[in-house]
Amino acid sequence: MSKFGEEWTRGYRDMLIEAGSRALADCNLHGEEIDGIVVGTMAPGSLVGQEHIGALVADFMGLNPVPAIRVEAACASGGVALRQGYMAIASGMHDCVVVGGVEKMTDTPGEEVASALGGAGDQEWELFMGATFPAIYAMMARRHMLEYGTTEEQMASVAVKNHRNSSKNKYAHFQNEITMDTVMKSKYVATPLKLFDCAPITDGAAAVVLMPLEKAKKYVEQPIEIVASAQASDTLALHSRASMTSLRATQAAAKKAYETAKVTPKDIDVVEVHDCFTIAEIAAIEDLGFFKKGEGGKASLEGKTALNAEISVNTSGGLKGCGHPVGATGVKQAVEVVWQLRGKAEGRQVKDCEVGMTHNVGGSGATSVVHIMKRA
Amino acid sequence: MSKFGEEWTRGYRDMLIEAGSRALADCNLHGEEIDGIVVGTMAPGSLVGQEHIGALVADFMGLNPVPAIRVEAACASGGVALRQGYMAIASGMHDCVVVGGVEKMTDTPGEEVASALGGAGDQEWELFMGATFPAIYAMMARRHMLEYGTTEEQMASVAVKNHRNSSKNKYAHFQNEITMDTVMKSKYVATPLKLFDCAPITDGAAAVVLMPLEKAKKYVEQPIEIVASAQASDTLALHSRASMTSLRATQAAAKKAYETAKVTPKDIDVVEVHDCFTIAEIAAIEDLGFFKKGEGGKASLEGKTALNAEISVNTSGGLKGCGHPVGATGVKQAVEVVWQLRGKAEGRQVKDCEVGMTHNVGGSGATSVVHIMKRA
Numbered sequence: 001m002s003k004f005g006e007e008w009t010r011g012y013r014d015m016l017i018e019a020g021s022r023a024l025a026d027c028n029l030h031g032e033e034i035d036g037i038v039v040g041t042m043a044p045g046s047l048v049g050q051e052h053i054g055a056l057v058a059d060f061m062g063l064n065p066v067p068a069i070r071v072e073a074a075c076a077s078g079g080v081a082l083r084q085g086y087m088a089i090a091s092g093m094h095d096c097v098v099v100g101g102v103e104k105m106t107d108t109p110g111e112e113v114a115s116a117l118g119g120a121g122d123q124e125w126e127l128f129m130g131a132t133f134p135a136i137y138a139m140m141a142r143r144h145m146l147e148y149g150t151t152e153e154q155m156a157s158v159a160v161k162n163h164r165n166s167s168k169n170k171y172a173h174f175q176n177e178i179t180m181d182t183v184m185k186s187k188y189v190a191t192p193l194k195l196f197d198c199a200p201i202t203d204g205a206a207a208v209v210l211m212p213l214e215k216a217k218k219y220v221e222q223p224i225e226i227v228a229s230a231q232a233s234d235t236l237a238l239h240s241r242a243s244m245t246s247l248r249a250t251q252a253a254a255k256k257a258y259e260t261a262k263v264t265p266k267d268i269d270v271v272e273v274h275d276c277f278t279i280a281e282i283a284a285i286e287d288l289g290f291f292k293k294g295e296g297g298k299a300s301l302e303g304k305t306a307l308n309a310e311i312s313v314n315t316s317g318g319l320k321g322c323g324h325p326v327g328a329t330g331v332k333q334a335v336e337v338v339w340q341l342r343g344k345a346e347g348r349q350v351k352d353c354e355v356g357m358t359h360n361v362g363g364s365g366a367t368s369v370v371h372i373m374k375r376a
Numbered sequence: 377m378s379k380f381g382e383e384w385t386r387g388y389r390d391m392l393i394e395a396g397s398r399a400l401a402d403c404n405l406h407g408e409e410i411d412g413i414v415v416g417t418m419a420p421g422s423l424v425g426q427e428h429i430g431a432l433v434a435d436f437m438g439l440n441p442v443p444a445i446r447v448e449a450a451c452a453s454g455g456v457a458l459r460q461g462y463m464a465i466a467s468g469m470h471d472c473v474v475v476g477g478v479e480k481m482t483d484t485p486g487e488e489v490a491s492a493l494g495g496a497g498d499q500e501w502e503l504f505m506g507a508t509f510p511a512i513y514a515m516m517a518r519r520h521m522l523e524y525g526t527t528e529e530q531m532a533s534v535a536v537k538n539h540r541n542s543s544k545n546k547y548a549h550f551q552n553e554i555t556m557d558t559v560m561k562s563k564y565v566a567t568p569l570k571l572f573d574c575a576p577i578t579d580g581a582a583a584v585v586l587m588p589l590e591k592a593k594k595y596v597e598q599p600i601e602i603v604a605s606a607q608a609s610d611t612l613a614l615h616s617r618a619s620m621t622s623l624r625a626t627q628a629a630a631k632k633a634y635e636t637a638k639v640t641p642k643d644i645d646v647v648e649v650h651d652c653f654t655i656a657e658i659a660a661i662e663d664l665g666f667f668k669k670g671e672g673g674k675a676s677l678e679g680k681t682a683l684n685a686e687i688s689v690n691t692s693g694g695l696k697g698c699g700h701p702v703g704a705t706g707v708k709q710a711v712e713v714v715w716q717l718r719g720k721a722e723g724r725q726v727k728d729c730e731v732g733m734t735h736n737v738g739g740s741g742a743t744s745v746v747h748i749m750k751r752a
Binding site: 037042043044045046048049050051052053054055056058059060063064065066067068069070071072073074080083084087088090091092093115116118119120121122123124127229230231232233234235236237240248249252253362363366367 | 413418419420421422424425426427428429430431432434435436439440441442443444445446447448449450456459460463464466467468469491492494495496497498499500503605606607608609610611612613616624625628629738739742743
């Protein structure tokens with residue numbers, strides 16, 4: 001990973017190259033062994049005026065003529081990049097693929113960032129009508145409160161827990177803990193969501209290297225195996241869905257992932273979920289099967305999702321604490337799970353960590369990607 | 377395919393759904409049998425304010441929760457989408473993938489389109505300095521003229537031939553033939569390239585359905601086999617390359633494709649090449665091995681690339697005649713080759729057509745994708 005944050009002294013290219021170089025160093029890999037590149041990034045055309053990102057990376061990492069592509073699925077761009085990389089290896093057409101994720105967001109005026117992020121939803125039926133992403137997730141929160149009695153305190157506890165984790169992560173955007181009081185007294189962005197319920201606008205990049213397992217064993221002492229890679233879609237617009245409190249795409253992707261990996265939620269030791277807003281983490285830990293529908297808020301406030309509690313959720317700090325450079329997030333989740341499975345998560349290490357999961361969402365849930373990983 | 381052209385009465389979504397529905401009808405396929413979607417599109421964020429295109433397509437084709445992604449490699453977005461779809465089948469993770477390509481360009485003011493297309497090149501080192509894509513290809517043309525004596529008449533003959541082909545293609549943007557006189561008397565856009573040396577700004581979409589071969593035989597009488605799918609990269613900026621007259625990425629991708637398919641240029645009966653400018657077709661037929669370097673212009677003027685001549689190049693009309701809705705182009709090339717291999721190319725049918733090739737380029741050559749297809 002590059003250090004996440006408001007990185008005004010570094011550009012889009014610099015961050016990706018930094019993350020990519022670290023990933024290569026981590027597995028003692030020389031560039032000439034790489035035969036494929038996949039980059040997840042959401043809106044570089046709008047945010048930094050550059051498309052053709054696959055070729056950009058191949059060029060600036062000195063990897064021509066390696067085939068390189070960019071994939072996009074809004075905020076799930078990193079997750080789908082990981083899945084495409086996995087597929088490239090599984091197809092037998094590639095033997096060593098670098099998967100990167102990146103977004104450079106703070107060089108762009110706020111309203112333009114909001115407009116670019118709006119591209120994750122249905123522009124014609126949601127954004128054009130005045131909805132923004134905080135407003136869309138606020139509706140999901142309101143409905144969760146109505147149906148299950150979820151409270152603002154429960155949501156606030158998610159932010160507090162995620163900052164506690166990110167304060168122990170030197171790559172995180174926010175390195176400070178916060179209190180319930182700070183969250184509860186912060187201003188409403190879209191009621192009931194307050195400033196501290198929202199993930200920040202962040203710059204950053206992350207990268208991983210994928211190989212067939214037997215090959216990976218030759219490069220690193222602790223290779224991590226992807227035992228399931230699943231993805232599902234749902235309607236682009238929130239108003240078309242049967243439920244506003246469950247993400248059907250997450251449920252479908254999780255079901256497929258559990259079946260493929262032959263594990264259950266009880267087997268998962270660490271999970272990085274997509275907490276673009278605190279309510280999103282609450283819905284996610286329910287949809288992924290860690291808690292019953294409606295009980296995610298209570299579980300969060302009771303500390304069941306804290307480090308080394310019932311299930312360690314977002315040890316990196318999640319999108320809220322570690323930051324959310326959109327296209328980088330899904331890859332960063334994989335980096336965190338790899339560190340946890342290797343026992344290298346420093347002050348935020350999950351004990352006896354054997355099985356990890358990542359959960360990356362696009363828009364308000366139109367794309368969901370779930371990966372399960374194990375120590376090989 | 378949707379009908380290519382200036383489609384002011386139809387939106388981005390409409391065109392993709394139209395092409396997708398036709399592809400499904402063509403192979404007697406029901407939606408519930410599809411288990412993956414890949415869409416190639418270059419700049420919908422800049423052009424129509426929408427990202428998250430995979431999810432959009434899954435939603436509007438009624439295919440939720442099928443996993444769906446968007447891939448981008450500038451003007452090669454369609455070609456890389458085809459390759460990702462091929463990889464998805466080869467990985468064993470998918471059994472029936474719809475690959476689409478789309479771009480909606482005419483709803484956007486010209487200068488914004490030029491800026492969006494600029495994202496295909498190196499924004500920091502080329503576009504920001506004042507270069508546009510016609511200017512970049514004009515430099516390649518000037519150098520080709522200097523090194524090999526290529527003439528403006530030779531380039532003009534490419535446009536005349538491609539319009540002759542597109543006049544026989546009911547899906548083409550331009551349905552009219554043009555004369556050498558028309559091209560030679562048209563105004564300079566960037567000397568030596570004139571208006572009729574340039575592919576137009578076009579709206580359109582195209583789609584194909586991919587399955588394992590044995591499965592495909594159950595759905596259609598004439599399945600077409602992809603016998604090679606190859607891609608390569610080169611520097612994003614033209615000035616970083618060893619040659620301005622050859623695309624190294626095209627040469628590398630073609631080499632890999634010929635080796636994989638175990639065929640030579642002599643075996644290819646029909647090829648769709650990336651003629652965003654007439655000089656690009658001349659360089660392509662050289663780089664793909666149909667003519668020696670420097671002889672592409674002469675061969676074109678002598679009619680060797682015409683329908684049923686030495687090698688039938690761009691029977692669809694190519695980007696010049698059929699139109700160039702950027703993300704759709706790479707998929708449209710595959711559609712044309714499928715029609716040719718099935719003997720269904722109507723007035724532009726290549727005789728005894730058994731092996732076909734597609735060649736799709738991103739930017740000024742930073743990405744190149746080559747596919748070879750055969751009758752199964």
